[in-house]
Amino acid sequence: MGLLTDSLERAEAAHLTRPLPKTARAQMRYLTKQTKGTRAAAQLLGVSQRTVERYLKGQIKNPRPDLAQRLADEVRKRWQPRVRATARKQAATTGGIVIDTRARFGFTADPGTTDDARLRAITQALPPAYAARLFDAHAAGADDRQLQNILAEGLQEIYFKDRGRRADGLQVEFTDLDYLDVDY
Structure with a gap:
């Protein structure tokens, strides 16, 4: 991403009314709900469907740093779309x-x-x-x-x-x- 694209996303995020989910499990739950399934969430993050299911069950709690960043980025993109659109x-x-x-x-x-x-x-x-x-x-x-x-x-x-x-x-x-x- 470029400087201008990042700046637009920061400006958009300033209008959010609720904080992002903090834990990996809550983020994964939200992403799974938004993508309408564990398979789509797994493809989006580049992990297996079973890994997503383990996060949802709480069997895995701390993702690798690269996966944690991708997960947070994908949740941030989709968080409060109506507030952003308004x-x-x-x-x-x-x-x-x-x-x-x-x-x-x-x-x-x-x-x-x-x-x-x-x-x-x-x-x-x-x-x-x-x-x-x-x-x-x-x-x-x-x-x-x-x-x-x-x-x-x-x-x-x-x-x-x-x-x-x-x-x-x-x-x-x-x-x-x-x-x-x-x-x-």
């Missing part, structure tokens, strides 16, 4: 998103202006239209570069062009991402 819908229709980033921004603009890329720290609210595009692309499986292009377009229009009030021919490039945090 938060995304609100951001995509009324709230928008807030981007906090430090990246290198380069410009293509009219002659006589500087186009040297430089590192900038920017915190900017983007309108719901960009949030909707970002969520749709993320749900469609877009890679981090495509998601960065959507954010670059949003920052270009809102931050650099001031919603079309200045810098008419400016094109912004969003590169060398140092950090990125998304909130909604």
